[in-house]
Amino acid sequence: MSGRAxxxxxxxxxxxxxxxxxGFTYGAGASAETVGAQHVCMNVxxxxxxxxxxxxxxxxxxxxxxxxxxxxxxxxxxxxxxRVLVHQGEQCFVxxxxxxxxxxxxxxxCTWIVVHSSGSDQDGxxxxxxxxxxxxQRMAATA
Numbered sequence: 001m002s003g004r005a006x007x008x009x010x011x012x013x014x015x016x017x018x019x020x021x022x023g024f025t026y027g028a029g030a031s032a033e034t035v036g037a038q039h040v041c042m043n044v045x046x047x048x049x050x051x052x053x054x055x056x057x058x059x060x061x062x063x064x065x066x067x068x069x070x071x072x073x074x075x076x077x078x079x080x081x082x083r084v085l086v087h088q089g090e091q092c093f094v095x096x097x098x099x100x101x102x103x104x105x106x107x108x109x110c111t112w113i114v115v116h117s118s119g120s121d122q123d124g125x126x127x128x129x130x131x132x133x134x135x136x137q138r139m140a141a142t143a
Contacts, residue, residue, distance in 0.1 A: 010035040032119030045112040052103040055131035059124035063094040070110025076100040
């Protein structure tokens, strides 16, 4: 995908996808890659049952995620010690530089609409494999 020329308005049709650093296949939306956006982007994130994102944060970038369909747990904090369950119709704000990892524990697929304060949702991603290991250990201990 590359930013396409447009006359001030661009229409993004469904069907384009890409694999993000977080480990998911996204539905491409308005972004630097598709329309040349510079300061904001929006993409669709379908999460199958049992899917978990790689722990990460967005350096200097804020995130707002709207739960379009289903529900999903989001682990967050310096050690992913906090958890919130986001239900259909709710929005989740993640401040810049806050580690997080969505985890679909619901038993059903869910779909997010995700907005970042950057032209690309892949900008500023810092992966945190040590937190992946910690979360996996905690989940195994409670299973």
